[in-house]
Amino acid sequence: MHLILFFLFAGFCLAGAINLLLQSHPINSALSLIVVMTSLAVLYLLLGAEFLAAAQIIVYAGAIMVLFTFVVMLLNAGREERTLGSRAARIVGFPAVVAILGVVATIILHAQGLGTAALSQGITSTEDLSRVLFHDLLLPFEVTSVLILIAILGAVALARRGDGEGTAQK
């Protein structure tokens, strides 16, 4: 049962990701990304990470992607033009992508101490997760949140600068 669900949603995930690249209309790409996020949530659930799955849906599929579609709708972005791409990109690009993916994959496969997770009935409770997050890894967690806060402040500062005089709306 778990295996069937895993292959089903892994398939959805890959199909969504490929569709994301192939679609020429931004809103279709955004919707494919939602499919990817949601299937990822199901995969998390299969690994027993129920809180992570719910957070994935609420935060990524429900909030961040709404902002994406919001921006696409607001700017009313049209179809992107399809070019064949430069020759250099085709000659160098594809082998480079394959090479990088290979290197990353081998590093992950050979890395020690990553631990494994199996498809199982077991469930990591929210309590266990929060104990790790807010007790064992408190400092990294807080540092990350400060980092995100700085990013937000930076974004606000950049957005305000463009709002001044001289930059009339089109």
Next chain:
Amino acid sequence: MTIFEFFLWSLLKVAVVTVVLLLGVAYTVLLERKLVGHIQNRWGPSRVGPFGLLQPLVDGAKSFLKEDLIPTSVYKPLYLLAPLISLGCALISIAVVPFGAPNIGPKGMDLFQISDVNIGLLVLLGVTSIGVYGIALAGWSSNNKYSLLGALRSSAQMISYELALGLSLVGVVLRAGSFNLRTIVEQQATKGIVTWNIFGGFQFLAFFIYLMAAYAETNRSPFDLPEAESELTGGYHTEYSSMKFAMFFMAEYANMITVGCVATLLFLGGWTSPFGDLIPQPQNILVHALVPVFWFVAKVFCFLFLYVWVRGTLPRFRYDQLMNFGWRILMPLAILNIVGTSLWLAYR
């Protein structure tokens, strides 16, 4: 219980609950028309059946039989998908709601809940947050400026108020120490009305915030800007006709019911009686099973009544007022409530 039995029972429960929910939706529409009618000093629907009780059936038949127009310049795949997403999410979210006492039924299974999930509350929030896409895509794919404006308003409004909504529930979760809806109800139901979260749990501020945010999330008056008919001719569903329009309509009312269920579960003691142990437990198994369902439905009904009452009474917010209210008042209040509740729990 074998897996076959499990599937059979689940299918049965899904079918029954869906039918009851859709009937509830139909009669909520009638309730609203009747109540708003009386508030405005007129009768409301009164011709079809006794007291107009058959009006929902006639409305349904009318929606089915109307011509289904698809405007020429819409983006068809998303135009057709949008009402499905809206109604689908509205119907799915009822799946985790427990509406009766646990463990009544053959072989100790839950008869009054489709699925008992550890993270029931998060599932509800997640499904509701996906529901935004129905409205957003409907507005965008209609290729109509009014629809687009309605969709943009609704996306912005739902993102803003979802934050306040989620934060207002944290206090309740802190008190129960669980996301499981059954645990949350059982934690507050020890002594009837005095231990409900809204009174004994000192979560009335959270309840107020939840109420406001829920009105905004379901696009109901006084926050019904996405479909403000006086300025947007109907907003996101301007270009929809017949059954597709009815699907948006049903989604809105199903969402109202779900929101009422959540308020009941989190703040008003769920299916438990407000008198606690003052009334002795009935011995008859049938009465024992049905009395909790009665309390649950009664509480949800009060909530729906309040919804309609507010709609008949309050004028619509202006858009900037809406955003200011969400971000500058509800958000800080919700955070204040979290801090207060955690301090109280820590130093109790």
